[in-house]
Amino acid sequence: DGEIYFPLQSYRVGPYAAGGTGFFGGFIDYLNLINERDGGVNGVKFVWDECETEYKVERGVECYERTRSTHQPVGPAAYNPLSVGIAYALIDRATADKIPLITINHGRTDSTDGRVFPYVFPLQLNPWSEASATVNYIGQQLGGLDKLKGKKIAVLYHGSPYGKETIPIFELLAKKYEFEVTQIEVPHPGNEQQAQWLTIRRLKPEYVVLRGWGVMNPVALKTAVKTGFPVDHIIGNVWSNSEEDVIPAGDAAKGYVSVTTHPSGTDFPVVKEIVETVYGKGLGNLADKGRIGSVYHNLGIVNGILNVEAVRIAQAKFGNRPLTGEEVQWGFDHLVIDEKRVAELGAAGLLQTIKVTCADHEGGGAVKFQQWDGQKWNVVSDWVASDRALLRPLIEQSSEAYAKEKGITLRDCSADNPS
């Protein structure tokens, strides 16, 4: 008896509603699939309720406070806000309340360091890994990392902490591979980029890395075309990679390449099962079925898989019953999904293998690249890994500074995860 509870701080209204409906739709669809198909995980069903945040921090906080002590005795299993701002505001709270905070593909890079942030999980990909993988991909395109030398790369980033987060990493990579990087800011919201693209045109870089957000993305593509920059040499990051980012740009987006942690489309067994089982029973969450298999929807499904697997792993230790947040944290801390498990989950090609440890809360760090053909995204690369060894010391430097500022003593991970 009892259930596992996910309070969802969703956003289906406001500027980012398109992403929110897709992501939370996918998440809910996957939880429904597990409930309907398997009767829950090891016999324990999932429940959730949605609390609208409009992507606003204080509303996210209110939602957190509203739900944090409900569904006792175990309480919420984890929070998945998909909002950088809300995630920041929840770090202290979730840590104090011992509830995992999942920031898949986003959040602060240094929260990868599980010694300082035991309850925060930027699963799959942190911003620095993304930058590193992108450079690796550009190297591949040029015919080897050594070919980067002397080339020009422009980074067009959103004028927010999120956008700025990778500035030092690109500088570092430029130094390492001896390419020239120019980082150009687009002020929020980014609906005007004439000046930036003219600067780019004068610069004539080989590639432009687009670290956009919301309306900034289609405008970047349109302005690129207007100023004569080839769109297939623009590489979007993980928040510039959805259908919502390219559809408004219309034809201008044809040929645009972007990072993704998972391909879009419905050609995966797990997505098919969702269509059959969940949508078949009329339980599907997306009002517009055309969006099934879209980037955000699939991200929601991936997020669902990761959450459910963490619960499953934790149950193996604590027993097949509803779990407390602290117990689920253990599951995330030991979240390992190998090729075999990926296949079992029906997510081959959709989900990368992941190995989270006490110290490393990212666990993945690889991306694929996809290209928009005007109708859909086509994957154009295999998994491209990031240079995690290069990044790790920097991450630790940053997280240790945070620990010092906050007076946090580092968690000892040597015992837990013998490597």
Add this chain to the structure above:
Amino acid sequence: MTGAPLLVVEDIEVVYQQAILALRGLSLHVDAGRAVTLLGANGAGKSTALKAVSNLLRAERGRVTRGRILFEGQDIGRLDTADLVEAGVIQVLEGRRCFPQLTVEENLISGAVSRRLRGRALRSALDRVYDLFPRLVPKRGLNAGYTSGGEQQMVAIGRALMARPRLIALDEPSMGLAPLVVEEIFAILHRLRDEEGISLLVAEQNAAVALAHADHAYIIENGRAVVDGPAAEIAARPDVRDLYFGLKTSEERTFHA
């Protein structure tokens, strides 16, 4: 008394902001072709009475809560100001209220908006006003905000005339004007009554001038008409002279009508 009653105000009560009782059972009437003046101390309710007549109270969160107002025998309580202007009642507001950013001529034309005049008809309507107020001719292209007080008063009256009213309600037309101009303006009002048969309802503090140019007068106090009668008679009453001509200061401020 000659002429049929053009405007009849019957026992009206006016409340501002659901709290301030400004008129408490005021009755008066204006006969066609007559000039009627309302006298009274500050705050007696003169302006309120005029605004009630031309239905301008709503803009100040005021309401007629009792009684009725008839124009040519018709209850006009439910008409709005624009309907009233079309029916022939127009008000010249206290403090002139020209449109400061419009030129003198545009101000005048704005008075004819309800009549949809154009071309020659508009021209002749303007000429009629310029005839009455030749002083405005050289200023026609100037922003009204920059003209003198007397000129603004003329613009305001001229603007009202452009609507071809049958009753003009004027709120303190003499306020702040030089004696010569006051004379000039009242002379013109006189002319309008005599030559064009326009009825006038004039609220004034300047009792001497107002009574000299009116046919009939009401004295308003505390939101009621306490005295009324032919202007000449009123002007002759000693208590009125005491209070409104300022020959003596008096402590005793009430009438026994």
Add this chain to the structure above:
Amino acid sequence: MSDLLATAWALEQAGVTPAFAARDGKAAVTGNVALLHLADIDLAFGGVKALSGVGFEAAAGETLAIIGPNGAGKSSLLNVINGIYRPQGGRVLFEGRDLTAKGARAAAAAGIARTFQNIALFKGLSVVGNIVTGRSLAHRAGIVEQVLGLPRARREEGEAHAAALELLDFLGLGAYAERPVGALPYGLQKRVELARALAARPRLLLLDEPMAGMSAGEKQELSDAIRAAKARFGMTVLLIEHDIGVVMTLSDHIVVLDYGIKIADGTPDAVRNDPRVIEAYLGQGH
């Protein structure tokens, strides 16, 4: 009179208002030193010449009336005197000091106060609040003192209130002390404005049509009040008024403006009979 002076107004000695040349009314009235001296004032707005070469003197203690048709430049002249407008030419000397274009605050600090043609009360304050504001210049306490209610702030506040209550009584406004000014009848508002100006203890009081829109009785009352205030506080009054009756009874000296030019300057009788004044302003009726 002098006992009252000794009570409420003596408190002011503790403040910083500059000493008067003549503190009691009598001496001031008899004095005939030029308190205010205007020389060749020119003022134009864009193309419009509002004042051309206007100059005159006001003796200490006198009541000077400025009359003239609408738009003659009377209000503009007042605005020049107390520093609201900056004249293009000419000089404003007050007690020998040059105030030309020094701004309104300097004029106020020098001892000039005024009322406005269109009532300019502070609608958000009560009657006392308005009057107390008239004494702003006397306040020295800083923000911290005022917020914490330290002794100096308390004392200044007390003095200001006492002075305001005095004036309320004096002008017969006692019953309205706590009323918001916006709801008062026009005549009373004008009186509150006068009280506010008096609260500054000016040596020169400028009144711009203080009686416009009043009934004859009210005009009479206000004339009495002005006279009494003058006697009591011993200041010079410069007044703009269209009611020629009031002007004749109240003023010692009249200046007439027409189209920005001074056309007459003299005693009431002389001005009244000046044919140019009759033609430009008074008309035959007077």
Add this chain to the structure above:
Amino acid sequence: MTDLTLTPPRAGVPAWVSYLPVPLLLVVAFGILPFVGDQYLFDAILVPFLALSLAGVGLNLLTGYAGQVSLGSAAFMAVGAFASYNFLLRLDGLPLVAGIALGGVTAAALGIVFGLPSLRLKGFYLAVSTLAAQFFVQWALTKFDWFSNGNTSGVITAPPLTVAGISFDSSVGRYLLSLGIVSLLTLAAWRLTRSEIGRSFIAVRDRDVAAATLGISVLRVKLLAFAVSSFVIGIAGALWAFAYLRTVEPAGFDLDRSFQILFIVIIGGLASIRGAFLGAGFIVIFPLILSRLGQFLFGDLFDSGVLENAQKIVLGGLIIAFLIAEPAGLSALLARITRRKSI
């Protein structure tokens, strides 16, 4: 003389009676709530309510009393928060309260800078020009990561909330700390409005020319208003950052927040200290009620997006309705209601 009101003034009731509710509220807030409230009440409702009320009080000093409309309040909140953070971080051993106060002082200094245009501009021209502060501050805080101690995410986190050796780092603690600061500053603001300076604010607002002729330096008063208001708003920002969110990014102080504060002031009532609290109550609590009610009544029928949009419509409609019913704000509405009752 003739302005007889239908509702006569409450003759014979001494003025202090109308202040009676204040001590009563304080007794409840300090003496009772800390013992009966739960964490949700403190962390999700009361603390943000207090911080926003204080911001409302601050803006009301500027907009309500001194008549200068500002759309840049959130920027001053941000400055208060980031400056306090840096003072506490960089000055070893600086007491928390001093750090917060210095944050307020920094905000005040910036307020003066961005208040300078008010000497020339009025109305919406001024309002729009304050947006320069809004966008500039947000840009600068994001751009230069010195402000966030080199944090690549540009976020700052709350310092330990310890005053005189007592830790306020619990829910109740944060609430009490906020309540204490807000009460003190509100009292100060209230006293200010009743002082000579407060009157000069009103004088400048109502008739700046007349104020100048009384010797009030319009320039000084306006800048003082900007300074005082920004000081209070800056401290509200520090509370918002430290006692409420605890980890914030500059984007948390965006234009929406500025509007929110202006809303609080106008819905609550201009030139009314009490109004700021009523307005904040409305803005903070009302959407919560709406959202919970919506969830409760229709949660099963519609998805949360539909509900949210419907709530948005209701909220917008209610704001308009309130403005129509009582343009002078909730404070005036309350006054009218209590006056009715007292007859």
Add this chain to the structure above:
Amino acid sequence: MDFLLEVLVGGLLSGVMYSLVAIGFVLIYKTSGVLNFAQGAQLLFAALTFVSLVERGLPFVAALAVTLAAMVVIGLAIERLVLRPLVNQPPITLFMATLGLSYVIEGAAQLLWGAQVHGLDLGIDDSPIEAAGIFISQFDLFAAAVAGVMVAALVIFFRKTRTGLAFRAVADDQVAALSVGIRLPRVWAAVWIAAGVVALVAGLLWGARLGVQFSLSLVVLKALPVLVLGGFDSIAGAIVGGLLIGAAEKLAEVYLGPYVGGGIEGWFAYVAALAFLLIRPSGLFGQKLVERV
């Protein structure tokens, strides 16, 4: 040099897009003294309605007609339900009411049409044409032409027609306008409808540029400095202000930006407008208030 020219031209053309939004503000401000913050929401509503109708299979013209009708209804409703009850209230109250209004309109737009983003193709080619060595967007040229026509029409309307005169009278003094028989409700309704139409035009052009999505409502932030510079009540000012702001902001971003780390466009326009205002407090073309004491 070429590059400078290119930045300049690009800036001017972007500026025209700002003007399109600014005009809507001016219309309302001129006649009711209100800064209508709901302009952005109206723009969003218009574009979203239009694109949703087209996506549901309505032909272009029919969709345009239906959207136009919707804007008319909204204009009438605003006049009746918001403005009329708030007659004679201080501008700030009305400003807040328009903020409330923007909630209602945004909520309604999303409730009706959902939160999805849409592409909008007006059939105008956006590929650049090269003239004298610089790239010029055809779309921007088209937008500039539309803005030009709109401004010319409105200026003529205000200056030369009787209704235009009535509008200006209302702008000057509402009570006086009432007293001479101008029907305030009618004027307001007409103005709000006109502003709705302007919002539709701006919404379609901006929508074609950004895609139709919630962020469309944020373009008002680009229009505000234009208003300040040009004067809140000047239609000609809206266009000149737009050009100036567009050019200044682009030049600043390109030539000044690198020295301070870039991304200064967000505030530069405001600071530039502000600096200008200190010289001319009522904008380039704004009417100087006749203030007398």
